[in-house]
Amino acid sequence: MNGSAPMVIAQRLRKVYHGAGDVEALRGVDLEVRRGEMIAIVGPSGSGKTTLLNCLSGLDRFDGGQVLIEGTDLASMSDRERTAYRCRHMGFVFQAYNLLAVLSAVENVEIPLLLQGTGGREARRRALDMLEILGLAARAQHRPDALSGGEQQRVAVARALVHRPAVVWADEPTGNLDTEVTQVIVELLLRINQQGQTIVLVTHNPLVAERAGRVVKIRDGRIDSQRAGSVVPAKESA
Amino acid sequence: MTQAFLVVGALFLLVFAPLGVLAWRRPLLARFALRESIRRKGQFTLLVVGLMAGSASITASLVGADSSVQTLTSVWTQQLGAVDLTVTNPSGGLFSIDVARRLAADRALARYVDGVQAGLELHASVADLDQRLGKPDVLLVGFDPASQRRFGAFDLGGGRTTYGGELAEGDVLLSTDLASALEARVGDRLRVSAGSGGATDLRIYGIAARKPTRWETRRVGPGAYSGPLARTSYGGPLTAYLPLATAQLVTSGGEINVVRVAARGGSPANGQPARRAAAPLRSALGRIRTATPLVVDDVRVELERKAADTTAYVVGVNLAFSGLTVLAAIALIVNLVIALSEERRPRLAVLRALGLSRAGLIVTSVLEGAVYSVAAAIAGVVVGVPAGVYVAHEFWNAVLLDPLSRISSLPLQLTIRPGTLALGFAAGALLTLATVAATAYRTSRMAISAAIRDLPEPALAPRQRWPRTALLLTVAAAGAGLLIPNDGRARLLGGSLLIAAVAGLARGRLPDRARATIFGLGITALAGITVAAHGSRFVSDLNVQATVLLIWVALPAVGLSIAVAANLRLLDSGLAWLGNRSSRVQAALRPPLAYLSRRPLRTGLAASAFALVLALVTVIAIFVGSGSINHERESAGFDVVAVSSGAEPIHLPQGVEQQVTGRMTLPIQIYSGPLHGTGYIGSSSWTEMTFYVLPDQPRDAGPVALDNLGRRFHTSTDAWQAVRSQPNLVIGPGTSGASPGDEIVVAGKSGPLHLRLAAVPAFAILNGVVASATTVANLDTAPGGSALLLTIRPGSDPSELARQIARAGFAQGVQATSIRDLLDQGFASYLAYATGEDVLLHMGLLVGVLALAMIGIRAAVERRRAIGILRALGYQPPSLLVGLVAEAALLATLGVLSGVGAGLVTGYFFHNAGASSATPFSVNLPRLAIALAIVYGTVVLVTGPLASRAARMAPAEAVRMIG
Numbered sequence A: 001m002n003g004s005a006p007m008v009i010a011q012r013l014r015k016v017y018h019g020a021g022d023v024e025a026l027r028g029v030d031l032e033v034r035r036g037e038m039i040a041i042v043g044p045s046g047s048g049k050t051t052l053l054n055c056l057s058g059l060d061r062f063d064g065g066q067v068l069i070e071g072t073d074l075a076s077m078s079d080r081e082r083t084a085y086r087c088r089h090m091g092f093v094f095q096a097y098n099l100l101a102v103l104s105a106v107e108n109v110e111i112p113l114l115l116q117g118t119g120g121r122e123a124r125r126r127a128l129d130m131l132e133i134l135g136l137a138a139r140a141q142h143r144p145d146a147l148s149g150g151e152q153q154r155v156a157v158a159r160a161l162v163h164r165p166a167v168v169w170a171d172e173p174t175g176n177l178d179t180e181v182t183q184v185i186v187e188l189l190l191r192i193n194q195q196g197q198t199i200v201l202v203t204h205n206p207l208v209a210e211r212a213g214r215v216v217k218i219r220d221g222r223i224d225s226q227r228a229g230s231v232v233p234a235k236e237s238a
Numbered sequence B: 001m002t003q004a005f006l007v008v009g010a011l012f013l014l015v016f017a018p019l020g021v022l023a024w025r026r027p028l029l030a031r032f033a034l035r036e037s038i039r040r041k042g043q044f045t046l047l048v049v050g051l052m053a054g055s056a057s058i059t060a061s062l063v064g065a066d067s068s069v070q071t072l073t074s075v076w077t078q079q080l081g082a083v084d085l086t087v088t089n090p091s092g093g094l095f096s097i098d099v100a101r102r103l104a105a106d107r108a109l110a111r112y113v114d115g116v117q118a119g120l121e122l123h124a125s126v127a128d129l130d131q132r133l134g135k136p137d138v139l140l141v142g143f144d145p146a147s148q149r150r151f152g153a154f155d156l157g158g159g160r161t162t163y164g165g166e167l168a169e170g171d172v173l174l175s176t177d178l179a180s181a182l183e184a185r186v187g188d189r190l191r192v193s194a195g196s197g198g199a200t201d202l203r204i205y206g207i208a209a210r211k212p213t214r215w216e217t218r219r220v221g222p223g224a225y226s227g228p229l230a231r232t233s234y235g236g237p238l239t240a241y242l243p244l245a246t247a248q249l250v251t252s253g254g255e256i257n258v259v260r261v262a263a264r265g266g267s268p269a270n271g272q273p274a275r276r277a278a279a280p281l282r283s284a285l286g287r288i289r290t291a292t293p294l295v296v297d298d299v300r301v302e303l304e305r306k307a308a309d310t311t312a313y314v315v316g317v318n319l320a321f322s323g324l325t326v327l328a329a330i331a332l333i334v335n336l337v338i339a340l341s342e343e344r345r346p347r348l349a350v351l352r353a354l355g356l357s358r359a360g361l362i363v364t365s366v367l368e369g370a371v372y373s374v375a376a377a378i379a380g381v382v383v384g385v386p387a388g389v390y391v392a393h394e395f396w397n398a399v400l401l402d403p404l405s406r407i408s409s410l411p412l413q414l415t416i417r418p419g420t421l422a423l424g425f426a427a428g429a430l431l432t433l434a435t436v437a438a439t440a441y442r443t444s445r446m447a448i449s450a451a452i453r454d455l456p457e458p459a460l461a462p463r464q465r466w467p468r469t470a471l472l473l474t475v476a477a478a479g480a481g482l483l484i485p486n487d488g489r490a491r492l493l494g495g496s497l498l499i500a501a502v503a504g505l506a507r508g509r510l511p512d513r514a515r516a517t518i519f520g521l522g523i524t525a526l527a528g529i530t531v532a533a534h535g536s537r538f539v540s541d542l543n544v545q546a547t548v549l550l551i552w553v554a555l556p557a558v559g560l561s562i563a564v565a566a567n568l569r570l571l572d573s574g575l576a577w578l579g580n581r582s583s584r585v586q587a588a589l590r591p592p593l594a595y596l597s598r599r600p601l602r603t604g605l606a607a608s609a610f611a612l613v614l615a616l617v618t619v620i621a622i623f624v625g626s627g628s629i630n631h632e633r634e635s636a637g638f639d640v641v642a643v644s645s646g647a648e649p650i651h652l653p654q655g656v657e658q659q660v661t662g663r664m665t666l667p668i669q670i671y672s673g674p675l676h677g678t679g680y681i682g683s684s685s686w687t688e689m690t691f692y693v694l695p696d697q698p699r700d701a702g703p704v705a706l707d708n709l710g711r712r713f714h715t716s717t718d719a720w721q722a723v724r725s726q727p728n729l730v731i732g733p734g735t736s737g738a739s740p741g742d743e744i745v746v747a748g749k750s751g752p753l754h755l756r757l758a759a760v761p762a763f764a765i766l767n768g769v770v771a772s773a774t775t776v777a778n779l780d781t782a783p784g785g786s787a788l789l790l791t792i793r794p795g796s797d798p799s800e801l802a803r804q805i806a807r808a809g810f811a812q813g814v815q816a817t818s819i820r821d822l823l824d825q826g827f828a829s830y831l832a833y834a835t836g837e838d839v840l841l842h843m844g845l846l847v848g849v850l851a852l853a854m855i856g857i858r859a860a861v862e863r864r865r866a867i868g869i870l871r872a873l874g875y876q877p878p879s880l881l882v883g884l885v886a887e888a889a890l891l892a893t894l895g896v897l898s899g900v901g902a903g904l905v906t907g908y909f910f911h912n913a914g915a916s917s918a919t920p921f922s923v924n925l926p927r928l929a930i931a932l933a934i935v936y937g938t939v940v941l942v943t944g945p946l947a948s949r950a951a952r953m954a955p956a957e958a959v960r961m962i963g
Helices: A049-057 A079-089 A105-109 A111-115 A120-133 A149-161 A179-194 A206-210 B002-025 B027-038 B041-080 B098-105 B145-151 B176-182 B244-251 B272-286 B299-353 B358-401 B418-443 B448-452 B466-482 B488-505 B512-539 B542-566 B570-579 B583-597 B600-626 B716-725 B773-777 B798-808 B819-862 B864-873 B877-913 B925-951 B955-959
Strands: A006-017 A023-034 A038-042 A064-069 A090-093 A167-171 A198-202 A214-219 A222-228 B085-088 B113-128 B133-143 B154-157 B160-162 B171-175 B189-194 B199-208 B239-243 B258-263 B295-297 B640-644 B660-677 B683-694 B729-731 B743-748 B751-760 B769-772 B781-792 B815-818
Touching (some): A006 A049, A023 A064, A023 A222, A038 A179, A038 A206, A049 A198, A079 A090, A079 B864, A090 B864, A105 A149, A111 A120, A111 B583, A111 B864, A149 A167, B041 B299, B041 B358, B085 B098, B085 B272, B098 B113, B098 B272, B113 B145, B113 B272, B133 B176, B133 B244, B171 B176, B189 B244, B239 B244, B258 B272, B272 B295, B299 B418, B299 B600, B358 B418, B488 B512, B488 B542, B512 B542, B542 B600, B542 B877, B583 B600, B583 B877, B640 B798, B683 B773, B683 B781, B716 B729, B769 B773, B781 B798, B798 B815, B815 B819, B819 B864, B819 B877, B819 B925
Parallel strands (some): A090 A167, A167 A198, B133 B239, B171 B199
Antiparallel strands (some): A006 A064, B085 B258, B113 B133, B113 B189, B154 B160, B154 B199, B640 B815, B660 B781
């Protein structure tokens, strides 16, 4: 851990899925995410990794505890406020790429900018710039079904970064990719983390997790252990 | 209908029986199909409701037609009474009563007939001197009481019946309709004025009920008899029944003009005995020497034929109207099956990976389709029956409102035949299943590895395509060949084939968007060109008009939908322009617009569902709008029409005379004899037709407005001048279905006389043919009174003047009516008929509405993950809600633009093809506005809640990120 102020603080976080029988997915999780950190959350299936990510990022509500993002209590935010907050300060990368199939690559990337009110031409320019950075300039006008899995995930990363969010949340970003493409995506995430981008990712892949600055292991809804990974945190490297 | 039932029923068994066997032999597939179908209860329900529209529409058409035709046939059957055959003088003249006596005494004939009766049938004006009311054009039916027993007893009410034996000379029975029209009572004095004879005073002995005398009677009683003729489409004239001796007082002679024959074993439902008796009757007649040649008329057989023709026509029209609903339902089904197969693709691919063959996959889909189709067909029949009852009710209402209709006492006879219901069920189920099977075949093609991971289908390796090319070239050649003959239907088919083949051949050579545009605009243009060039031929043939109209409406509706859907990407440019002004609007609208513009097949299908129905709604709105009454024009400058059947001229009271500024008198001549007509006029071995004799002056005007002119006439003036100068030209009867160019062949003094209709009025001010004196002089006719048309001073009340004329002339049986009232009554009848057909159209709108609802639900289900992503990225629920509703509104707008556009094109050309119609082109906007309000109301009411629910979905739940 480095010495910068925590960006996200989770205290005694609890989440229960109500159904035929209640399932307590998170059982009092305490976690801090510092600015510029790259954290990998690992654990067996059903341990609560994705639930934790969803609760921390404001995608999901929780049943107990507290999540403070830059000092603001997530639980006190309305859905509208949380949505607006996600729009301005967060980026997301999902396992199944989750690009909108009917939009081209550049149209997918410019969504967050348009939502923030950036003008159409400016949004298009910045989206193209981001795709060029990620080596996808030539594929900008293609729709997702014309892109490979690795290309789709790079478009998803471009979409997560284009509006310069405070945190990028990535849920199994390499889950659908082969080893070679996984390596490309991990290098990409490392590169942007080196540039100061805070990243929290959930992964099953130990090789991916090992590249993070900190590895948080979760089991049965509780943090089992935390240890440093191989990455030098952005602030320290800077 | 029975044949159709047998064919469709056999087909149903042929299809569903093997499916049942398949389900039994492969229970796994059956189980899978069943569970897939009912997995989502809400979706299943909506799907069944959507699919049922086809069955409901077919059932409603058939039930509506059954009831309408059954009621009409019943009227005609009653009109014929117990009479199966008649003997008449083809020139309409009188003949000796000995003919009837000798036929009755003929032993060879006796085996085939139950009764033979001498009769006299005359048209007269009748006045009730006590009630001071009169009626022209009343049929006096002279009957021989001695033989009436064989033809049934008159039911006088209160358990009293009579065969006429106790009636004294001068006593008369009135039909209930005539009694009602005269407000007559038993004992009232009646004055009868017929033809050129003087007036005869009679006394009302009783009112003869229309109903049968006994329930077991094989025919209805004679109280509804009005002769084996139907001068109007919907029933005979008002009738009075007189013992022959009394009737002969009116003619001042002892002769008769008809012999009525009841066949042995005959019944209203069975014309076979009448057929059997016809030949012996002709033989018997041949053995009798008569001064003039007499003929046997197969009146029962003609009635059967007329009923069959009417059934075919009404079923055809109703099915054509419901045809668009069926087409819309097919578009909905294809859309749904494609949507479902896209959603299930990974699951189905897993089954394929586990060893299920492609054929097995199709069987599974078809079994699932069978569940939907049977459920939908049952629901369709349940909904279709009341809808059909409503259609029939409006049809009958239109009949009763028709100024030519003389029926006031017969209610609609609802007829719901099990065979009809079975036909509706089987047709609906087969329709749904066939569509599901065809679509399932198409969607079952998949690359398993890609489908399991929900990746796009890899491009197929180029295949040998020469068989396909050869086939398309053959189709193109066949299509081109069909363009050569000067036949509208052939050209429509040929052009469609040619365009489809060219679009197919262009695959791979032109972008899909260009191909779709060429195809869509091509068939739209084809429909426009063929209707402009050939429409008038179909306008004059009502039997094919409805079917051709269906094709002409459907082609451009689908064509425009395809063309517009293929080019929706142009809206992206507009959105980009908008984005420079409001990025948030662009963000909100881009995803929904992209879903529409980048899935043109599904967009086109959904838009087509609306477009098909709205196109016909628009055409009907044009028909109604263009048929709206312009009283000033339709009245031809006249305000009051007075008619009398007596020989005396119609006298006007002094007070009325002072108000009159113009008049036209037309003598009436009644033609009795054979009639052969083209088009809807039809043929009859013996009928009566009223001829109004046109005065020589003014040369360029007539008594009625001419809306439908023959092609060679540019103006009404041309037509009137031609009718006066050319003896073979006449003005046709209004609202009879006749069209300009139709031919009427009647018996002339020196052989058959061919008369051609130069024009037809839209409204029946005069109930008959208008012809010059020269033309009428060539026919054997009897005097039938006169018609007087009056123009009155501005500011005078025509209704009041009409009442004064009728009061003053009641003793002559003068009937006077305000022309405005007649026009309003005719238009009300027209509207009632259109309202009935509207039910079938609104079923089509229901399909469109359900298509929107389905798209709303599919959007929520299919795009669950996409909505989750958008929410995660920062879309607020209101923004998503606006987007989803905008998508539905845009889709509906596409359907509206395509449908209304197609309707306007077809309606405009069809209107003009109505033989250089003189009526101005106009659209009934309220009618159209109601349909559009339903469409857009649905967008808000149906998609709003669905979209709201989808938009409020928790993002984490939507993207299913499970740790």
